[in-house]
Amino acid sequence: MSILIDEKTSVIVQGITGRDGSFHARQMVGDGTKIVAGVTPGKGGQKLDDVPVYESVADAQRNHTVDATVIFVPPRFAAGAIKEAADAGVPLIICITEGLPVLEMVEAYRYVKDKGLRLIGPNCPGLISPGKCKIGIMPYRIHKPGDIGVISRSGTLTYEVVYNLTTSGIGQSTCIGIGGDPIIGSSFTDLLELFEADADTAGVVVIGEIGGEDEERAADFIKNKMTKPVVGFISGRTAPPGKRMGHAGAIISGGKGTPQAKVDAFNDAGVAVADKPDEIPGLIRKALGR
Amino acid sequence: MNIHEYQGKEIFAKYGIPVHDQAVVTTPDAARQAAERMGTTVVVKAQVLVGGRGKAGGVKLANTPEEAEARARDILGLTIKGIPVQKVMITPASEILQEFYVSITVNRTTKDLVLMMSKAGGVDIEDLAVNRPEEIIKFPIHPTDGIDTPALERALTDVFGKPDLVNQAKDVVAKLYQAFMDLDCSLVEINPYALVPADDGEKLVALDAKVNFDDNALFKHADVEAIRSPEELSADETAAKAAGLSFVSMDGYIGCMVNGAGLAMATMDIIKLYGGDPANFLDVGGSSNPEKVVNALKIITGNPKVRAILINIFGGITRCDDIATGILEALKQIDLKLPMVIRLIGTNDEEGRAILKGAGLDSFESLGDAVERVVAAAKG
Numbered sequence: 001m002s003i004l005i006d007e008k009t010s011v012i013v014q015g016i017t018g019r020d021g022s023f024h025a026r027q028m029v030g031d032g033t034k035i036v037a038g039v040t041p042g043k044g045g046q047k048l049d050d051v052p053v054y055e056s057v058a059d060a061q062r063n064h065t066v067d068a069t070v071i072f073v074p075p076r077f078a079a080g081a082i083k084e085a086a087d088a089g090v091p092l093i094i095c096i097t098e099g100l101p102v103l104e105m106v107e108a109y110r111y112v113k114d115k116g117l118r119l120i121g122p123n124c125p126g127l128i129s130p131g132k133c134k135i136g137i138m139p140y141r142i143h144k145p146g147d148i149g150v151i152s153r154s155g156t157l158t159y160e161v162v163y164n165l166t167t168s169g170i171g172q173s174t175c176i177g178i179g180g181d182p183i184i185g186s187s188f189t190d191l192l193e194l195f196e197a198d199a200d201t202a203g204v205v206v207i208g209e210i211g212g213e214d215e216e217r218a219a220d221f222i223k224n225k226m227t228k229p230v231v232g233f234i235s236g237r238t239a240p241p242g243k244r245m246g247h248a249g250a251i252i253s254g255g256k257g258t259p260q261a262k263v264d265a266f267n268d269a270g271v272a273v274a275d276k277p278d279e280i281p282g283l284i285r286k287a288l289g290r
Numbered sequence: 291m292n293i294h295e296y297q298g299k300e301i302f303a304k305y306g307i308p309v310h311d312q313a314v315v316t317t318p319d320a321a322r323q324a325a326e327r328m329g330t331t332v333v334v335k336a337q338v339l340v341g342g343r344g345k346a347g348g349v350k351l352a353n354t355p356e357e358a359e360a361r362a363r364d365i366l367g368l369t370i371k372g373i374p375v376q377k378v379m380i381t382p383a384s385e386i387l388q389e390f391y392v393s394i395t396v397n398r399t400t401k402d403l404v405l406m407m408s409k410a411g412g413v414d415i416e417d418l419a420v421n422r423p424e425e426i427i428k429f430p431i432h433p434t435d436g437i438d439t440p441a442l443e444r445a446l447t448d449v450f451g452k453p454d455l456v457n458q459a460k461d462v463v464a465k466l467y468q469a470f471m472d473l474d475c476s477l478v479e480i481n482p483y484a485l486v487p488a489d490d491g492e493k494l495v496a497l498d499a500k501v502n503f504d505d506n507a508l509f510k511h512a513d514v515e516a517i518r519s520p521e522e523l524s525a526d527e528t529a530a531k532a533a534g535l536s537f538v539s540m541d542g543y544i545g546c547m548v549n550g551a552g553l554a555m556a557t558m559d560i561i562k563l564y565g566g567d568p569a570n571f572l573d574v575g576g577s578s579n580p581e582k583v584v585n586a587l588k589i590i591t592g593n594p595k596v597r598a599i600l601i602n603i604f605g606g607i608t609r610c611d612d613i614a615t616g617i618l619e620a621l622k623q624i625d626l627k628l629p630m631v632i633r634l635i636g637t638n639d640e641e642g643r644a645i646l647k648g649a650g651l652d653s654f655e656s657l658g659d660a661v662e663r664v665v666a667a668a669k670g
Contacts, residue, residue, distance in 0.1 A: 154552020
């Protein structure tokens with residue numbers, strides 16, 4: 001098992017004909033994901049290799065089962081794409097696009113939530129259950145099937161951590177990048193809950209960064225609700241206050257979101273915190289007694 | 291994006307939020323003239339984009355135009371948190387009967403907007419938030435339904451008490467919310483929102499203004515982008531912004547080029563752990579574009595403090611071959627004399643490494659090895 005996605009998940013790609021959308025649609029097909037259709041307004045009827053392209057999510061849905069959608073459309077249209085997927089009732093919506101205006105995202109978040117659907121991202125690498133399904137932009141071959149869950153606010157830093165796990169012989173059940181924006185669809189806590197309930201996940205790695213309080217909330221959940229061991233990493237320990245460090249969410253402001261507060265919260269919850277990504281495999285082994 | 295107090299007050303005035311008269315000047319002489327024109331005791335306030343101005347000596351009272359000139363001279367000579375003061379605001383001083391606090395921001399946890407209010411506003415609001423959080427009322431605003439007016443009136447009554455003040459505050463909250471939504475703000479804050487004597491009793495006035503904008507929405511607001519203060523960004527940061535790169539200047543000597551913000555932060559952290567000091571945060575971004583690499587290397591090598599360069603790329607949406615092509619292109623345009631350490635892994639890494647190899651450049655797979663090498667090279 002794994003969380004959210006497996007080998008049966010049927011996926012569509014919104015923005016499939018763009019530079020990034022087409023490249024990563026092909027990558028996902030090559031990595032074994034069931035990409036059943038793509039959507040680009042104005043390009044309905046075309047094909048990307050063997051994948052049919054439709055005018056809208058609703059059109060794609062009339063011809064295919066759609067369990068999940070992955071969005072690559074440009075930032076100014078991305079909130080609209082999320083709402084379109086929600087209108088069609090797609091249960092799992094993954095938004096890769098970065099740079100969405102925050103107020104549009106506040107509205108889109110509520111829109112998806114009110115329909116009882118799940119959103120991952122925006123500004124995220126997507127998710128992967130190695131050997132089963134990949135919905136996103138991560139390089140497939142650094143992963144390896146196994147029993148460790150990975151949740152991260154970052155993209156490439158997640159790859160770094162996964163690469164260290166895999167080269168140390170530790171496989172992953174599901175790896176999820178939740179995104180680096182202030183408003184994101186799924187939090188650490190939402191996903192920790194799923195990993196805790198997943199019979200095939202033995203432990204979890206949580207990769208946080210400066211800004212916000214999501215790590216502190218995760219620590220609270222781990223302390224009170226989780227039985228499985230968790231290992232943590234916090235990036236941005238050298239970041240100066242008041243400067244936005246790339247991610248729209250990564251800023252230390254008004255004394256909130258400091259790395260030390262997050263490390264302290266993790267330690268208080270019994271989470272071992274690595275100083276460098278290459279220490280994570282050792283900490284996971286130790287936590288699992290392997 | 292952040293703007294000055296005086297610019298924030300100009301926006302407030304446009305939306306009909308009560309503010310005092312103000313003049314922004316860059317010389318002591320002009321400060322004296324402004325105080326003469328106002329004909330009353332004035333406050334001279336440093337206009338810098340950092341908090342804690344008052345505690346740094348950047349806010350002073352002046353009873354006469356001559357005093358205003360002297361205080362302006364003092365303040366224009368200050369450097370507050372590393373930023374030299376270039377402008378001061380002259381504004382009439384008021385007798386303050388009480389200081390309130392009002393702000394609207396995005397609540398990341400509840401994922402809606404929040405109106406925050408307190409009857410204990412003023413310079414110590416951040417301490418209050420930590421030590422007596424119950425004295426700050428947090429009133430949620432639904433992102434599509436907007437403000438729940440009856441509930442707002444109850445909350446305002448708790449904070450402002452008298453019906454007359456509640457009505458004034460209600461009007462200001464509505465205008466503040468309108469500005470927040472119209473301009474895609476990430477924060478609008480009035481602190482202090484002050485009760486001052488008026489001809490017909492008492493009135494509430496915005497004595498300070500803090501307005502921050504959502505960088506992701508600036509494409510909709512050319513008028514906002516147009517008032518950006520040059521001193522918000524260093525020269526390198528301005529060049530990086532024009533090139534579409536996410537860049538922050540730091541104090542160290544190892545120039546960094548990384549893809550992805552999280553990995554870029556972690557790379558800086560690891561450089562520190564290995565005994566080095568990063569010169570910058572630089573995220574070349576998601577989609578790969580060789581020209582970005584060229585621009586990034588030009589900015590990094592333009593910093594005289596840089597003694598060695600680390601390129602750390604973990605390809606996902608970024609393709610390592612594009613990065614490698616960009617590096618070679620940059621080396622044609624720049625006469626690079628500094629040691630450069632390249633770490634390349636992920637999407638199309640074999641192609642990328644082959645391109646580098648063809649030009650006689652080595653690259654690492656392990657980040658730890660690459661950081662160790664660059665720190666050693668910088669210490670030479």
